[in-house]
Amino acid sequence: MSPPAAPAARHTRRAPSAYLTRPGIALGLAALIPVAFLAVFFVLPVGGMLARGLWPEGRLDLSGVPEVLGRARTLRVLGFTLVSSLAGTVVTLLLGLPVAFALYRLRFPGRGLLRAVVVMPFVLPTVVVGVMFRSLLASGGPLGGLGLDGTWVPILLAFVFFNLAVVVRTVGGLWEGMDRRAEESAATLGASPWQVWRTVTLPALAPGIISAATLVFLFCSTAFGVVLTLGGLRYGTIETEIYLLTVQFLDLQGAAVLSVLQLVAVVAMLAVASRTRSRREQVLRRVGDRAAARRPRRDDIPALAVTGLVVAFVLAPVGALVARSLRVGQGWGLAHYRALTDPEATSALRVSVTEAMANSLRTAVDATVLAMVLGLVVAVLVSRRPRSVGWSRLVSTLDGAFMLPLGISAVTVGFGFLITLDRPPLDLRTSPILVPIAQAMVALPLVVRTLAPVLRSVDPRQREAAAALGAGPWRAAWTAEAPVLARPLLAATGFAFAVSLGEFGATSFLARPDRPTVPVVIYQLISRPGAEHLGMALAASVLLALVTVVVMGVVERLRVGSVGAF
Amino acid sequence: MLELTDLTVAFPGATAVDDVSLQVAEGDVLAVLGPSGCGKSTLLRAVAGLERPAAGSIAWRGADLAGVPTHERGFALMFQDGQLFAQGSVADNIGYPMRLRGVGRRARATRVAELLELVGLPGYADRRPPTLSGGEQQRVALARSLAADPQLLLLDEPLSSLDRALRDRLAGDLREILVSTGTTAVLVTHDHDEAFTVADRMAVMLDGRIAQEGPSTEVWRRPVSREVASFIGFETVLTGAAADALRAHLPDPHRASRVVGPDPADPVLALRRSALRVDPAGPLRGSVLRSTTVSDAVHLEVEVDGLGRVAAISADLGPHPGDSVRLAVDPRGVASLPD
Numbered sequence: 065m066s067p068p069a070a071p072a073a074r075h076t077r078r079a080p081s082a083y084l085t086r087p088g089i090a091l092g093l094a095a096l097i098p099v100a101f102l103a104v105f106f107v108l109p110v111g112g113m114l115a116r117g118l119w120p121e122g123r124l125d126l127s128g129v130p131e132v133l134g135r136a137r138t139l140r141v142l143g144f145t146l147v148s149s150l151a152g153t154v155v156t157l158l159l160g161l162p163v164a165f166a167l168y169r170l171r172f173p174g175r176g177l178l179r180a181v182v183v184m185p186f187v188l189p190t191v192v193v194g195v196m197f198r199s200l201l202a203s204g205g206p207l208g209g210l211g212l213d214g215t216w217v218p219i220l221l222a223f224v225f226f227n228l229a230v231v232v233r234t235v236g237g238l239w240e241g242m243d244r245r246a247e248e249s250a251a252t253l254g255a256s257p258w259q260v261w262r263t264v265t266l267p268a269l270a271p272g273i274i275s276a277a278t279l280v281f282l283f284c285s286t287a288f289g290v291v292l293t294l295g296g297l298r299y300g301t302i303e304t305e306i307y308l309l310t311v312q313f314l315d316l317q318g319a320a321v322l323s324v325l326q327l328v329a330v331v332a333m334l335a336v337a338s339r340t341r342s343r344r345e346q347v348l349r350r351v352g353d354r355a356a357a358r359r360p361r362r363d364d365i366p367a368l369a370v371t372g373l374v375v376a377f378v379l380a381p382v383g384a385l386v387a388r389s390l391r392v393g394q395g396w397g398l399a400h401y402r403a404l405t406d407p408e409a410t411s412a413l414r415v416s417v418t419e420a421m422a423n424s425l426r427t428a429v430d431a432t433v434l435a436m437v438l439g440l441v442v443a444v445l446v447s448r449r450p451r452s453v454g455w456s457r458l459v460s461t462l463d464g465a466f467m468l469p470l471g472i473s474a475v476t477v478g479f480g481f482l483i484t485l486d487r488p489p490l491d492l493r494t495s496p497i498l499v500p501i502a503q504a505m506v507a508l509p510l511v512v513r514t515l516a517p518v519l520r521s522v523d524p525r526q527r528e529a530a531a532a533l534g535a536g537p538w539r540a541a542w543t544a545e546a547p548v549l550a551r552p553l554l555a556a557t558g559f560a561f562a563v564s565l566g567e568f569g570a571t572s573f574l575a576r577p578d579r580p581t582v583p584v585v586i587y588q589l590i591s592r593p594g595a596e597h598l599g600m601a602l603a604a605s606v607l608l609a610l611v612t613v614v615v616m617g618v619v620e621r622l623r624v625g626s627v628g629a630f
Numbered sequence: 631m632l633e634l635t636d637l638t639v640a641f642p643g644a645t646a647v648d649d650v651s652l653q654v655a656e657g658d659v660l661a662v663l664g665p666s667g668c669g670k671s672t673l674l675r676a677v678a679g680l681e682r683p684a685a686g687s688i689a690w691r692g693a694d695l696a697g698v699p700t701h702e703r704g705f706a707l708m709f710q711d712g713q714l715f716a717q718g719s720v721a722d723n724i725g726y727p728m729r730l731r732g733v734g735r736r737a738r739a740t741r742v743a744e745l746l747e748l749v750g751l752p753g754y755a756d757r758r759p760p761t762l763s764g765g766e767q768q769r770v771a772l773a774r775s776l777a778a779d780p781q782l783l784l785l786d787e788p789l790s791s792l793d794r795a796l797r798d799r800l801a802g803d804l805r806e807i808l809v810s811t812g813t814t815a816v817l818v819t820h821d822h823d824e825a826f827t828v829a830d831r832m833a834v835m836l837d838g839r840i841a842q843e844g845p846s847t848e849v850w851r852r853p854v855s856r857e858v859a860s861f862i863g864f865e866t867v868l869t870g871a872a873a874d875a876l877r878a879h880l881p882d883p884h885r886a887s888r889v890v891g892p893d894p895a896d897p898v899l900a901l902r903r904s905a906l907r908v909d910p911a912g913p914l915r916g917s918v919l920r921s922t923t924v925s926d927a928v929h930l931e932v933e934v935d936g937l938g939r940v941a942a943i944s945a946d947l948g949p950h951p952g953d954s955v956r957l958a959v960d961p962r963g964v965a966s967l968p969d
Contacts, residue, residue: 452642453642523713525709525713526713526715528675528678528680528700528707528709528713529707529709529713529715530715530726531679531680531699531700531701532678532680532700532701532705532706532707532775532778532784533701533706533726533727533730533774533775533777533778534701534704534727534730534731534778535701535726535730536699536701537699537701539701539730540701543715543726544715547715547716547717548717
């Protein structure tokens with residue numbers, strides 16, 4: 065054996081306080097960047113927006129609160145938000161659970177493709193989804209005869225359409241990793257299939273179901289683009305009401321009161337989701353990977369039938385959208401698509417749709433870079449498990465804080481940007497940088513949720529093993545975590561890109577008229593009367609959906625389970 | 631020399647290592663033996679620099695290690711489950727500590743081949759860790775730890791995850807490798823046979839404290855307390871009249887000084903199962919309460935006149951519950967305890 069390599073003389077040079085904390089300090093410093101970002105671009109605008117409404121003349125004025133909450137219109141909006149979100153959550157769960165079972169517990173050809181199909185809607189731009197359901201249910205559409213256009217039904221359908229992915233991914237991921245032997249042993253103890261489901265499977269899935277349900281409810285109750293395009297003037301949620309109060313009635317006090325209400329509800333829901341998530345991670349650690357999907361049996365037919373129905377439900381609006389975009393007058397053609405390249409095609413737009421697409425892509429690239437850099441830092445940070453109670457609490461608080469942008473009103477953020485970032489030192493109102501920043505804010509939580517579980521799944525002893533062999537803290541982290549992180553990083557990048565591309569709520573406030581993104585253009589087009597406007601909106605929606613689906617198709621090929629799971 | 635002085639490691643709500651002092655001379659192998667949860671792994675992690683002591687000191691060659699991070703200690707820690715890096719080949723894993731030190735590719739390959747030879751896995755360089763059996767993974771982990779040229783090798787239950795036959799064989803191999811490379815090592819284990827095979831010295835750790843420390847044979851024969859005795863395999867404890875009754879059948883240490891046996895001054899006797907064996911010529915008489923056949927013997931529970939219920943062993947099949955048997959006393963399986 066060769067003589068000992070490390071000289072003992074080096075051993076006394078560091079003070080005891082430096083014990084294992086050097087990388088901790090560096091990580092803490094790195095954390096300041098996303099924290100500062102969150103403070104400046106989220107807390108400040110939201111705070112500014114609230115201050116505008118509740119501190120109008122420099123002091124707290126709550127006199128408007130009972131008045132705002134007492135309005136018949138507010139009550140109607142709150143009622144609709146609650147009922148529609150609840151209905152959306154229940155229906156999504158009822159449909160999503162059998163699909164999660166079929167796609168994650170059974171093995172059959174085409175399963176991968178179906179998984180991709182079911183996940184796709186989550187990243188489809190909200191405006192596009194709105195246009196899709198209108199083209200499906202409008203009087204000229206394939207299901208126009210049902211007379212559902214203009215009712216609350218399309219909103220509910222769109223909620224389900226969007227959020228199926230959340231339930232299927234979250235519950236499916238948990239289900240896939242579940243040890244089948246627990247169910248088998250219950251069966252050998254005399255439990256009927258129903259009893260097995262009630263006493264073993266359901267309790268094991270409960271954390272995932274609760275977490276998914278909470279988030280679905282959250283997404284439904286803060287949905288903006290869909291409700292705005294499908295609800296018309298009859299149906300509004302808190303989110304669209306905040307928008308109307310802000311933009312049309314200039315009632316900032318009313319908007320602020322509703323924003324606070326929303327904020328409180330969102331924080332409560334995120335707290336529930338985060339609690340169940342940490343429970344689920346413990347569950348996952350316990351069951352390991354002793355699970356195998358099996359081939360379908362006769363009694364799986366109901367689940368498979370529901371899955372078929374859901375796939376049809378997901379594909380039908382897409383089909384209707386594509387078909388109607390090709391409909392020109394009484395015939396078929398590409399006229400709507402040709403109009404996309406023509407800057408003079410309509411007076412509604414200042415630029416051609418292709419130019420808007422170029423804007424969209426550029427902004428989405430910027431937003432993605434921003435979201436990835438910040439998201440990686442946050443994910444590394446929240447995946448550490450400090451032993452001291454104080455630090456560990458801080459880490460979980462941070463984890464929750466970076467989920468906030470997911471649930472808070474994009475309208476509040478967007479409008480808050482305009483009213484708080486309009487003077488030095490942060491005079492960004494006219495800067496094109498605001499749009500990517502707002503989009504990054506929306507993508508950030510999704511990036512963190514994709515990366516953090518992967519990092520948490522790495523045994524901390526891998527890092528310790530590397531350190532014990534002589535690797536410094538950074539090298540040890542690289543050795544243990546870089547190899548597993550490569551694909552999730554790519555997947556998160558694609559995911560963030562797709563989400564940025566479709567972001568509508570905040571972008572609609574911030575995009576300058578001469579540099580709109582495609583979702584903004586689509587909304588402008590459908591707000592105008594005329595068949596040629598609708599045709600162009602449909603064609604632009606197809607284009608945007610195509611780009612998004614291609615990106616998500618690539619992401620799906622990477623097979624990272626945590627994408628879109630919460 | 632590794633010197634632990636009054637070392638204490640605390641977690642919120644529990645003290646895992648409580649005021650432990652130990653010394654390991656260079657070239658020695660010390661086994662820390664204790665039941666699971668006694669704090670022995672924490673002790674090892676503290677030496678590696680992975681846990682921060684609440685009090686006390688850890689010193690190597692006279693220099694205090696407080697504040698020295700793990701990777702600068704020059705110790706290697708081998709984990710219970712190896713913790714190989716799954717994404718690299720066996721050669722990448724073993725070469726890892728050398729790559730950290732900037733050893734060139736060719737020198738690395740030579741050393742990896744040497745180490746693979748040493749741990750009995752020649753030709754495994756290009757295999758992937760997940761394709762190896764548990765025993766092979768542990769051998770690779772050992773080679774990787776040795777590749778760091780550690781001044782001190784820390785082994786955390788290195789063989790516990792393996793099945794018994796493999797464990798016995800690998801324990802012998804491990805002993806040979808440590809001796810032939812002159813490695814100073816601290817081994818943590820709950821298996822007394824493993825500790826006995828691999829180490830020169832033993833420290834028995836119970837509830838965060840070192841209950842006894844000394845040369846392995848010494849600890850093996852003369853446990854200092856009932857707790858230590860019961861942990862290292864003394865199943866029966868006799869006190870008062872029962873102890874006196876047995877003592878009558880032990881050789882007198884004054885007459886036969888070469889015979890190993892308990893100190894007559896101590897009031898309590900602890901017996902391994904092997905201390906009492908079925909022998910038609912034996913002086914003790916009792917009736918069998920229970921008999922369990924194992925691979926190479928029959929384990930009995932016998933109610934012996936004057937002693938009470940004791941564990942005994944029979945080389946032959948046969949004694950059934952209710953049978954009456956005679957037992958001989960083997961002083962090598964008897965230890966005396968102060969109280």
